[in-house]
Amino acid sequence: MVETITSAQSAIALEEKYGAHNYHPLPVVLHKGEGVFLWDVEGKRYYDFLSAYSAVNQGHCHPRIINAMINQAKELTLTSRAFYNDKLGLAEKYVCETFGYDKALFMNSGAEANETAIKLARKWGYLKKGIEENKAVIVALKQNFHGRTTTIISASTDPQATKNFGPFMPGFEIVDYDSVPALEKALANKNVCGLWIEPIQGEAGVYVPHDGYLKAAEKLCKQHNVLLMMDEIQTGIARTGKMLASDHENVKPDLLILGKALSGGVMPISVVLANDEVMMMIKPGQHGSTFGGNPLAAAVCIEALQVVKDEKLAENAERLGKIFRERMTALIKKTKQVTLTRGKGLLNAIVINDTQQSETAWNLCLKFAENGLLAKPTHGNIIRLAPPLVITEEQIHECCDIIEKCITTM
Ligand code: PLP
Numbered sequence: 001m002v003e004t005i006t007s008a009q010s011a012i013a014l015e016e017k018y019g020a021h022n023y024h025p026l027p028v029v030l031h032k033g034e035g036v037f038l039w040d041v042e043g044k045r046y047y048d049f050l051s052a053y054s055a056v057n058q059g060h061c062h063p064r065i066i067n068a069m070i071n072q073a074k075e076l077t078l079t080s081r082a083f084y085n086d087k088l089g090l091a092e093k094y095v096c097e098t099f100g101y102d103k104a105l106f107m108n109s110g111a112e113a114n115e116t117a118i119k120l121a122r123k124w125g126y127l128k129k130g131i132e133e134n135k136a137v138i139v140a141l142k143q144n145f146h147g148r149t150t151t152i153i154s155a156s157t158d159p160q161a162t163k164n165f166g167p168f169m170p171g172f173e174i175v176d177y178d179s180v181p182a183l184e185k186a187l188a189n190k191n192v193c194g195l196w197i198e199p200i201q202g203e204a205g206v207y208v209p210h211d212g213y214l215k216a217a218e219k220l221c222k223q224h225n226v227l228l229m230m231d232e233i234q235t236g237i238a239r240t241g242k243m244l245a246s247d248h249e250n251v252k253p254d255l256l257i258l259g260k261a262l263s264g265g266v267m268p269i270s271v272v273l274a275n276d277e278v279m280m281m282i283k284p285g286q287h288g289s290t291f292g293g294n295p296l297a298a299a300v301c302i303e304a305l306q307v308v309k310d311e312k313l314a315e316n317a318e319r320l321g322k323i324f325r326e327r328m329t330a331l332i333k334k335t336k337q338v339t340l341t342r343g344k345g346l347l348n349a350i351v352i353n354d355t356q357q358s359e360t361a362w363n364l365c366l367k368f369a370e371n372g373l374l375a376k377p378t379h380g381n382i383i384r385l386a387p388p389l390v391i392t393e394e395q396i397h398e399c400c401d402i403i404e405k406c407i408t409t410m
Contacts (some may be wrong), residue, residue: 005029008041021311026376028369033060036391038374044100046344047399049368049385051373054202054234054347056265058307059390065264068303069296077296081288091298098267098305099244099256101273103384105282106293106301110233111147112258113270116287117255118151118194120274121227122171123281125193129225138194138229139186141177145203146196146231155196178209180216194227194255195220199245202234205382206349208342214249227278233270234347237261238308238389241345248344255280264304269297313389317345320396324348327400337407346391349384350403356380360410367406373399 005011015025028046032039033287036059038046051057058065079085092104105120107113109145113246116318118138125136140146140155152169153161156336162168173189199214201207221228230253235245242248244256255278259270291297310315321344328341328350337360340351354360361377368375378384387399 002208005041011041011154026365026369026374028072028374035062036388036395045372046369047387047391047395049373049387049399051386051388052265053260054100054386055260055263057237057239057261057313057389058264058304058311059388062264062304062307062390064307065266065303068299069266072296072299074293078291078294080290080372081293085295085298087295087298088293091293091301094302094305095258095271095273099258099273100342101254101256102275103273103279105272105274105287106297107270107272108268108297109147110231110257110270111149111152112255112289112292113198113233113259113272114146114152114231115134115149116272117196117229117231117257118256119200119287120272120278120281121194121196121229122229123241123286124278127281128277131191131193135191136193137172137173137189137191137254138196139175139183139192139226140196141198141201142174143201143204143207144174144196145196145201146198146219146233149339166285177207180213180220181222183217185222187226192224192226192385194229196229196231197328198231198235199248199251200235200240200347201346202347202384203378205351205379206343206347206384208344212249214246214251218249218251221254227255229253229255231257233257233259237305238314238317239345239347240343241321242314243308245344261302261308262305263297263300266300266304267297269301269304271301288393308389311390314345316391317389320391320393321345321348322395323393323396324344324400327397331400331404331407333407334404335408346389347384347386349378352381352383354381364406364410367410368402371402371406373402386390 011029029041030038031041038048095104125131142157146152151169155172175186178309233243256273257391263269332338338350352361361381
């Protein structure tokens with residue numbers, strides 16, 4: 001007989017005993033989700049202010065996405081790429097037309113899509129730019145987060161991500177984020193094939209670069225014949241108030257990397273988009289994934305993106321993000337507990353007036369949870385606040401009231 005969970009404590013105890021301890025979750029055991037809400041096993045309702053790290057932009061269990069998933073699951077789920085299927089081409093066309101590229105390469109996790117982009121940039125570097133074999137360099141930025149594979153962490157500056165996981169992959173040069181002079185210097189190296197950027201550094205704590213940084217990066221890439229590799233896995237799909245965060249500066253990356261909300265959070269789907277000059281570098285047998293581009297993912301991805309367009313989620317994120325930051329700015333004037341708010345659209349953070357090592361942000365998140373709102377600190381004293389984009393103005397105000405009450409009574 002299949003065991004069932006009878007209490008929050010028993011669910012936590014099971015994970016603690018049988019699961020690897022690679023996360024440190026808040027002590028909340030979730031059971032159900034709908035739109036902006038989550039419910040725990042005891043039936044308590046919460047506003048979700050993490051959105052599964054921005055994977056559920058369309059809201060939990062969006063009925064249209066779930067229907068697309070169920071309908072496709074009844075027909076065909078996986079063929080592998082050894083054969084054609086009748087859904088993949090439709091999804092490829094849909095994403096290419098949506099984002100304005102010639103070709104798409106579907107993978108599953110965000111990390112895999114970044115790995116794909118690295119391989120594409122290197123191959124292009126050797127075959128088109130004429131870099132000597134094995135000398136290609138990708139410029140990455142301090143405090144980046146692109147995933148957890150051994151190659152990706154080779155470009156990380158976070159000791160938690162790297163300590164005791166070496167040896168590392170060579171071929172990365174790490175420079176300061178948000179510094180145009182640092183890019184000017186690094187991209188002048190003739191062996192550089194790619195510049196790898198998050199338009200807003202989400203995991204690091206929602207660091208927004210100055211206006212014009214992305215445009216300057218794009219210009220320098222063109223000048224030095226370097227591919228601009230934009231990791232929009234967290235910032236893309238309407239999260240920051242435009243379909244892509246790059247759209248705020250009218251920047252068009254050479255390699256666009258998407259994941260998370262590409263499926264509305266119902267299954268792992270990621271994709272790399274590029275024009276033919278770059279994408280056609282990869283020939284049969286040189287890259288792939290058993291699950292990448294499966295018909296189930298293809299059907300889900302089309303519906304998940306169509307929902308974002310039909311429900312005008314970018315516009316909602318833009319409008320409600322402004323209200324949210326106004327409320328947080330007003331709160332900062334009233335209290336000494338919060339020192340800063342920053343973000344774009346509905347990807348925001350507040351900075352708690354304490355050291356990175358202190359427990360204050362964690363304790364505040366526990367208090368948020370008690371009061372019906374779920375969020376989690378990222379890097380000590382920073383709390384990321386990112387609800388599903390289907391949230392309404394009334395709900396945003398209610399959530400700001402909860403946040404305000406918890407902070408002012410801390
Ligand atoms: N890139 C960015 C910007 C991310 O925020 C994340 C995940 O948080 C990833 C890549 C990794 O995605 P995944 O966890 O699906 O591998």
